[in-house]
Amino acid sequence: MMPLRNSGDLRYSEITPKAFYLNRRKFLVGIPAAFAVAKSARAGVKLPSLARSPFSTGEKQTPYDSVATYNNFYEFGTQKEQPAKLAKDFKTSPWTVSVEGEVAKPRKVGMDEILKLAPLEERIYRHRCVEGWSIVVPWIGYSLNTLLKLAEPTSKARFVAFESFYDPRQMPEGRNAGIPLPYVEGLRLDEAMHPLAMLSVGMYGETLPPQDGAPVRITLPWKYGFKSIKSIVKIRLVASQPPTTWNIANAREYGFYSNVNPTVDHPRWSQATERRLGEFLRHPTLMFNGYGDQVASLYAGMDLKKNY
Amino acid sequence: MAKTRSNALLRVAKALLFLACLAPLARLGWRAWNGNLTANPIEYITHFTGDWTIRLIVATLAVTPLRKLLHMPALIRYRRMIGLFAFFYGALHFLTWLCVDKFFQWPEIVKDLSKRPFIIAGFTAFACMAPLAATSTAGWIRRLGGKRWQLLHRLVYVTAIAAVTHYYWLVKSDVRLPVLYGTLVALELGYRVVVWARDRRRRGIPPAPRYGKLASTGAEIALS
Numbered sequence: 001m002m003p004l005r006n007s008g009d010l011r012y013s014e015i016t017p018k019a020f021y022l023n024r025r026k027f028l029v030g031i032p033a034a035f036a037v038a039k040s041a042r043a044g045v046k047l048p049s050l051a052r053s054p055f056s057t058g059e060k061q062t063p064y065d066s067v068a069t070y071n072n073f074y075e076f077g078t079q080k081e082q083p084a085k086l087a088k089d090f091k092t093s094p095w096t097v098s099v100e101g102e103v104a105k106p107r108k109v110g111m112d113e114i115l116k117l118a119p120l121e122e123r124i125y126r127h128r129c130v131e132g133w134s135i136v137v138p139w140i141g142y143s144l145n146t147l148l149k150l151a152e153p154t155s156k157a158r159f160v161a162f163e164s165f166y167d168p169r170q171m172p173e174g175r176n177a178g179i180p181l182p183y184v185e186g187l188r189l190d191e192a193m194h195p196l197a198m199l200s201v202g203m204y205g206e207t208l209p210p211q212d213g214a215p216v217r218i219t220l221p222w223k224y225g226f227k228s229i230k231s232i233v234k235i236r237l238v239a240s241q242p243p244t245t246w247n248i249a250n251a252r253e254y255g256f257y258s259n260v261n262p263t264v265d266h267p268r269w270s271q272a273t274e275r276r277l278g279e280f281l282r283h284p285t286l287m288f289n290g291y292g293d294q295v296a297s298l299y300a301g302m303d304l305k306k307n308y
Numbered sequence: 309m310a311k312t313r314s315n316a317l318l319r320v321a322k323a324l325l326f327l328a329c330l331a332p333l334a335r336l337g338w339r340a341w342n343g344n345l346t347a348n349p350i351e352y353i354t355h356f357t358g359d360w361t362i363r364l365i366v367a368t369l370a371v372t373p374l375r376k377l378l379h380m381p382a383l384i385r386y387r388r389m390i391g392l393f394a395f396f397y398g399a400l401h402f403l404t405w406l407c408v409d410k411f412f413q414w415p416e417i418v419k420d421l422s423k424r425p426f427i428i429a430g431f432t433a434f435a436c437m438a439p440l441a442a443t444s445t446a447g448w449i450r451r452l453g454g455k456r457w458q459l460l461h462r463l464v465y466v467t468a469i470a471a472v473t474h475y476y477w478l479v480k481s482d483v484r485l486p487v488l489y490g491t492l493v494a495l496e497l498g499y500r501v502v503v504w505a506r507d508r509r510r511r512g513i514p515p516a517p518r519y520g521k522l523a524s525t526g527a528e529i530a531l532s
Contacts, residue, residue: 066347078482081346131480133348178481249481268426268477270416277347281411 042068044206047120047140055196056124057290062135064204066277071211072129073230074177075166086173087210092231095215097147101161101236104152111215115201117150118142122205123198125221127228128260128289134274139219140202145193153189153237160192161185161242162218163234179249185218185229186242186256188298196221196294222291224258255308259299260289264308318385325386329393332360333400350409357401358430362471362489364394365433369468369496376503388444391464395441398434426477433470436463468493 042064069084076083076090097114100106109117120140128134148160166182168174174181191197198219201208208214213230220228226246236242246254253267262272262285273282288295299307336356339345345352368391375383410417420427440461442448449457472493476486 063347070347074481078480080348080351133351176482176484178483269424270419273416275348275350280350282413 042206042209044202044204044209046206047202049120050122050140050205051119053121053123055294056122056138057126057136059124059126059136061124061138061204062277067135067137067203068209068212070277072131072225073211073213074179075164075171075174075181075183076211077173078177082173083211084209090170090210090214090231092210092215095233097216097232097235099147099151099235099237101238102154102157103237104154105150107151109147109150111201114147114199114216118146120201123219125198125219126289126291127219127221127225128274128285130224130226130254130258130266130271132269132271132274134276134283134285134289136276137203138205139198139200140205141198141200141216141219143195144197144199144218145195147199147235148192148237151237156239157237158189159238159241160187160189161234161236161238162187162229162232163236164229165231165233179245181245183229183245184243185227186244187220187227188241189237191220191295191298194295194298196291222259222288222295224260226254227258257299257304257307259295259304259308260285261287261304261308263287264305318382322386322389325389329364329389332356332397350404354401354404354409357397357404358475361394361398361401362475364390364397365464365468365471366489366492366496368394368464369493373496373499392441392444395437398437402431402434426474429470429477430474433467433474436467436470440464440467465497468497 070080071083072080073083073087076086093111095111096108098106098108119142121142122138122140124136124138126134127137162185164181164183166174171181187197198221200213200217200219201215203212208217210231213228216232217230218228218232227244241256244254244256246258247256260271265271271285274285275282286292336353340349368387371383371387371390375381406412406417410420421431422428440463443452443457443460452460472486472490475489476483479486
């Protein structure tokens, strides 16, 4: 087997399937360690030579196991611990993302190419869920605008619509999600072009585990977590505001923008504070999740109470 | 002789039920001991205790229909224990929210209790259970009198409806469990409405032998 760690041009298809990886570990270290492996389920492949990012926070990172076992990914169940179990065999290779719509160069991009479009950076972002919990995650990827520019959006493009992969056979729990699937999300084009908006292919130095949106997802640190759509297969540039899943499900509670905002409560609960996973006391929630210096200008003059 | 044996059986059955009702708490303790309360233990404990509260409320309300439909009047002897355990898990649920989740942040707690419909519903459910737990003893049945005691304990209907509402308003999109519990509570309350309407109709015609039966029900409650 080739030494994965040092291989600069690792093909996505060469990544060892997780089942083999786990089997090998179990075989090597026996039952007690296998239990520990199953619990931490750390099966990603190391991503080499990561550039550091000035966007990173110096805050304490949330433990990997918390981020990989506590997930909202309704295609794999609505209980937090379900996706880590039910997404185990999620097939993420081969994978292509279609960039289409109002673009001069529509194209289908394979994972091999996505991994090479730009130098992979590690960005340690705060991530705040609309439910009132938060995590600090070292994501791996680069700015989403790298991919968008490649397709050359036309002058008609004003919004970006994203779509998640959905296969009811691989995701039988999706039928019970209570939200329409496939999951769709959207951004204004200027939001999507903002350098903080990230196309993520990994976390904690490795490829993404399925439950965190493998093989490729969007990460938007100043918005509630549900905007950061997972396992994307389609990026469509469009002229008018696209529908978004949680907004379709409940427009009064989940707006198109969904910027983190401690002064605008969710109709059912307060957004003033959050619990960082692994900590006991709640933190005060920050405007734009603490990214106001970078993104507040995107919303200058807008009534954020109306455009929640 | 037969009576002694049936008393012994009852005692064994009650002890088993007591242990069964404690099993969820034991399971929670075991998971805590193993550090297996998910990445968000406070939320896990809150949901876990809430789940068991509502299950035991549903179980409490099932006793009356079941004993009549299955012709097992002795089931009434277990109702108080199930109801008290519902209150016990409800208290754990409430205290987890108050002392751990909100950590005595009174301004936020007061805001939640006055502004958040799902919290108001949950608190209503819990508040209505408290006087029932306090007056669950035979002494209180005597003190209040069977009729008044029964009237007071109809607050459990408010508890059940408020608890289901609390749960339904809490979930984001997957309403399967709140709908399941809501359906069960609706069946349980519907049964009572049907029986009540039938009894009323019967009472209207001949002065029924029904009263005798009601009186004996009261006595059974008093004894249980």
